[in-house]
Every structure is written in C-alpha cells, then in structure tokens.
Amino acid sequence: MKKGCSQIRALLSAYLDEAAGTExxxxxxxxxxxxxxxxxxxxxxxxxxxxxxxxxxxxxxRGLWESIKKRL
Ligand SMILES: [Zn+2]
Known part of the structure; x- marks a missing residue:
C-alpha cells in the first residue's frame, strides 16, 4: 500500500456518495x-x-405490483 492510502480509503465512501468536500x-x-x-x-x-x-x-x-393487482 502506498503512502496516504489509508487516508484516501477513509474518504472513499464519502467520495462515492459525492459527500466529500471539494478538497x-x-x-x-x-x-x-x-x-x-x-x-x-x-x-x-x-x-x-x-x-x-x-x-x-x-x-x-413487489409493492408496486401489489398495488397494480388491486386495481385489476
Ligand atoms: Zn492508494
């Protein structure tokens, strides 16, 4: 693992959620x-x-299908 990886990995989930800051x-x-x-x-x-x-x-x-069936 490269230097700084653990720091980056801590940010990955926020990055994926687009919740990480600009920096x-x-x-x-x-x-x-x-x-x-x-x-x-x-x-x-x-x-x-x-x-x-x-x-x-x-x-x-499934919920959608149930509500459709009721209407049939
Ligand atoms: Zn890395």
Missing amino acids: ETRMVKEHLQSCASCREELSQLHRLCRILLSMEKPQVA
Whole structure:
C-alpha cells in the first residue's frame, strides 16, 4: 500500500456518495490516478453499493405490483 492510502480509503465512501468536500474529492481523484489498489477498492465499494441498491428494488417492485393487482 502506498503512502496516504489509508487516508484516501477513509474518504472513499464519502467520495462515492459525492459527500466529500471539494478538497477531499480532488485529493481522492489525484490519488486514484496513481494508485491501482485504491482504484480497485473504489470499484469494490461501487459494486457493493449497486448490490445494496438492487436488493432494495425488488421490494419496491413487489409493492408496486401489489398495488397494480388491486386495481385489476
Ligand atoms: Zn492508494
């Protein structure tokens, strides 16, 4: 792990949520350009995020389907 990685990793989830400040975002972007292992970490976080989102959706779809069925 490169110097500064732990600092960047602490910022990754905020960066992913676009909740990081301008300075932090710039720092993360600069670091990602030169650090493959943090890029990998970010893509794993991204994947996890998508899994969580896709887990929420079936419930929404089911609720929607229930309300459609009632109207039929
Ligand atoms: Zn790094």
